[in-house]
Amino acid sequence: MSAPALTSPIFGSITLRILWLHVITAVVGAIMMPLALYVLLSTESEQIHHAAMADKAARIVKAISLKDPRGIVVAVEPEEAILYLQAYDRLAYAVRDEGGAVLASSRTPMTPIFPQPFGASDEVRDYQTRAGAALLSGVRRPAEIDGRRLWVEVAENMSHRDVLIDDVLVDFIRWIVWTSLVFFGIILVVDVAVVRRAFRPVLQASALAKQIAPGRTDIRLDPGGVPREVAPLVVAVNEAIDRLEAGLRAQRDFAADAAHELRTPLAILRARVDTLPDKQASALLSADVAAMSRTVQQLLELAEVEAYAAAPFVDVDLHEVCAEVVEFIAPLAISQGRDISLNDDGRKMMVRGDPGMVARAVRNLVENAMKHTPAGQPVQIALEPPGAIIVRDAGEGIRPQDAEHLFQRFWRRDRQETRNAGLGLAIVKRIMELHGGQVTVRSPPEGGAEFRLTFS
Amino acid sequence: MRLLVVEDNKELAGLLVEGLKAGGYEADRAARADEALHMAGETEYVAIVLDLGLPDADGMSVLRALRARLDATPVLVLTARDSVNNRVEGLRAGADDYLVKPFAFEELLARLEALLRRPQQQIASLLSIADLTLDVASRRVHVGGQLQTLSSREVAVLEILLRRKGRVVPKRLIEDQLFGLSGDVSSNAVEVYVHRLRKQLADRTPSIQIHTIRGVGYMVAETP
Numbered sequence: 001m002s003a004p005a006l007t008s009p010i011f012g013s014i015t016l017r018i019l020w021l022h023v024i025t026a027v028v029g030a031i032m033m034p035l036a037l038y039v040l041l042s043t044e045s046e047q048i049h050h051a052a053m054a055d056k057a058a059r060i061v062k063a064i065s066l067k068d069p070r071g072i073v074v075a076v077e078p079e080e081a082i083l084y085l086q087a088y089d090r091l092a093y094a095v096r097d098e099g100g101a102v103l104a105s106s107r108t109p110m111t112p113i114f115p116q117p118f119g120a121s122d123e124v125r126d127y128q129t130r131a132g133a134a135l136l137s138g139v140r141r142p143a144e145i146d147g148r149r150l151w152v153e154v155a156e157n158m159s160h161r162d163v164l165i166d167d168v169l170v171d172f173i174r175w176i177v178w179t180s181l182v183f184f185g186i187i188l189v190v191d192v193a194v195v196r197r198a199f200r201p202v203l204q205a206s207a208l209a210k211q212i213a214p215g216r217t218d219i220r221l222d223p224g225g226v227p228r229e230v231a232p233l234v235v236a237v238n239e240a241i242d243r244l245e246a247g248l249r250a251q252r253d254f255a256a257d258a259a260h261e262l263r264t265p266l267a268i269l270r271a272r273v274d275t276l277p278d279k280q281a282s283a284l285l286s287a288d289v290a291a292m293s294r295t296v297q298q299l300l301e302l303a304e305v306e307a308y309a310a311a312p313f314v315d316v317d318l319h320e321v322c323a324e325v326v327e328f329i330a331p332l333a334i335s336q337g338r339d340i341s342l343n344d345d346g347r348k349m350m351v352r353g354d355p356g357m358v359a360r361a362v363r364n365l366v367e368n369a370m371k372h373t374p375a376g377q378p379v380q381i382a383l384e385p386p387g388a389i390i391v392r393d394a395g396e397g398i399r400p401q402d403a404e405h406l407f408q409r410f411w412r413r414d415r416q417e418t419r420n421a422g423l424g425l426a427i428v429k430r431i432m433e434l435h436g437g438q439v440t441v442r443s444p445p446e447g448g449a450e451f452r453l454t455f456s
Numbered sequence: 457m458r459l460l461v462v463e464d465n466k467e468l469a470g471l472l473v474e475g476l477k478a479g480g481y482e483a484d485r486a487a488r489a490d491e492a493l494h495m496a497g498e499t500e501y502v503a504i505v506l507d508l509g510l511p512d513a514d515g516m517s518v519l520r521a522l523r524a525r526l527d528a529t530p531v532l533v534l535t536a537r538d539s540v541n542n543r544v545e546g547l548r549a550g551a552d553d554y555l556v557k558p559f560a561f562e563e564l565l566a567r568l569e570a571l572l573r574r575p576q577q578q579i580a581s582l583l584s585i586a587d588l589t590l591d592v593a594s595r596r597v598h599v600g601g602q603l604q605t606l607s608s609r610e611v612a613v614l615e616i617l618l619r620r621k622g623r624v625v626p627k628r629l630i631e632d633q634l635f636g637l638s639g640d641v642s643s644n645a646v647e648v649y650v651h652r653l654r655k656q657l658a659d660r661t662p663s664i665q666i667h668t669i670r671g672v673g674y675m676v677a678e679t680p
Contacts, residue, residue, distance in 0.1 A: 263556075331624065341672075346671070381671075
């Protein structure tokens with residue numbers, strides 16, 4: 001049940017996907033918005049500049065009067081004339097004839113402002129030029145004074161400290177860039193929080209779904225809390241658990257029914273055998289019935305652990321479980337002349353599990369060990385921290401080629417042996433799987449076999 | 457001594473009734489849950505042998521109904537369902553004992569005997585094994601009819617073991633009974649007493665053995 005392989009780790013997560021798209025949006029926004037503003041504002045300021053220059057040029061044209069055949073006089077209003085003072089170095093004008101010669105200018109010596117050649121049109125046109133470090137920007141327009149064609153040039157020094165518009169613009173744009181970055185950043189953080197919050201019920205539902213196991217089919221996910229887009233999945237999962245539970249119940253019921261159907265006839269057989277007048281035959285048959293009962297018992301045990309459905313795991317003391325199993329089996333072991341012992345210091349050893357199931361696993365191992373230990377020899381049970389049970393017998397040990405088959409159902413070393421169904425170790429293995437632990441076997445050098453139950 | 461056998465399988469019920477008769481009991485038979493409840497209400501039975509798989513209802517419901525009407529007749533449950541959960545459920549519902557099918561008839565008789573004797577068993581005054589007897593009241597121990605001299609602690613240990621003969625007695629239980637909850641027990645005190653007792657008995661009779669189940673406890677049994 002591993003997650004499907006994703007082509008990109010980023011686009012596997014909706015949160016990351018949203019975040020990623022948002023970062024792109026934020027970056028593009030943070031760049032485009034100030035850029036657009038800049039373009040807008042600078043266009044606007046250029047138009048204002050153009051209008052102001054055109055206005056100034058028009059005033060100069062009005063102030064021109066002809067003098068002599070060649071000369072002209074420019075009579076600018078005094079308050080306007082202050083702006084053209086060379087010392088102030090902000091505005092300048094020049095009036096030129098068609099040949100390009102400067103007839104009048106605010107500058108001394110009188111020089112043209114714009115070096116560009118005259119155009120053919122009658123328009124007021126924008127020009128720019130450099131004078132040293134300063135950028136001069138302004139207009140040139142034609143003027144007809146008493147039938148004579150003149151060119152009027154007006155320019156402003158854009159680098160002058162009183163020309164504020166560009167500085168303001170740059171400051172403003174810089175401010176906009178930072179503000180928009182902060183703004184988009186805040187939105188990003190808020191967005192992440194919102195998305196996470198929206199997905200929290202989904203994560204909670206997932207955590208709950210993780211607990212679902214054959215033993216815990218009572219769990220249902222709550223479709224109320226999850227986002228509407230995810231709810232159908234949750235509902236579908238719940239329905240899948242319903243079907244699973246029904247299947248498991250059918251299997252369990254089958255085991256219980258089979259138990260009844262097999263055991264009652266066995267009980268009848270047993271009762272008949274017990275009341276036979278021939279005591280010798282009775283004893284032999286009784287042993288056969290007992291062996292068959294044991295096989296049935298183990299089959300049902302296996303069916304039960306396969307369809308395991310019990311209370312959730314609790315704290316189990318392995319010492320207590322082992323002591324109980326030994327207590328239970330010791331009378332039989334002693335009557336068979338076998339020695340059984342529990343080698344531990346009596347201290348608690350806690351694991352999580354189902355005590356009945358753990359006891360069943362230990363009992364099966366001990367019974368198996370008893371079967372393989374000759375009379376008079378010991379079966380030893382030991383505990384090993386943090387959570388392992390070791391069952392050692394004094395039998396002939398495990399052949400290496402048998403080790404892998406040992407835990408398979410119905411496997412016996414000797415197929416002719418009919419008193420043993422070969423289910424005990426399969427039961428042990430299954431129980432350990434249910435506990436997330438494992439059962440292993442080895443043949444220690446001193447002989448016999450050593451089974452180890454390791455709990456996680 | 458009249459018993460009620462509640463078992464729907466005719467053959468098994470017949471064998472049970474016959475076997476119980478051979479064991480010295482009178483036995484009536486009920487095949488259905490309602491029948492069983494009716495009969496238990498009419499007659500004072502000394503014990504009820506109850507099968508859990510009945511055609512009209514779960515045997516467990518019979519048990520609950522009995523207990524609900526304050527009928528304290530000892531109930532021995534027969535079941536084909538052997539799982540820890542079923543067992544716990546049965547005992548919780550008020551079953552006195554539990555026997556899984558198929559069972560040896562001797563075991564059924566032994567369990568019934570234990571059930572019927574249970575109240576008196578606690579005060580049984582004479583405990584015995586092989587040729588040994590222990591008079592609980594007078595604290596006297598006889599082997600082969602001869603009075604033995606044992607220390608009071610040795611007699612106490614012997615009594616605890618005899619009360620559970622053939623079963624393992626956890627060491628902790630002996631400690632608790634000998635020294636109470638004082639907790640002031642040296643770790644090998646019980647071992648010392650058992651060792652002495654074993655030696656005493658070994659000198660006097662070969663037919664009794666006290667087994668040590670290392671790490672768990674002790675058990676007294678007849679030598680096979």
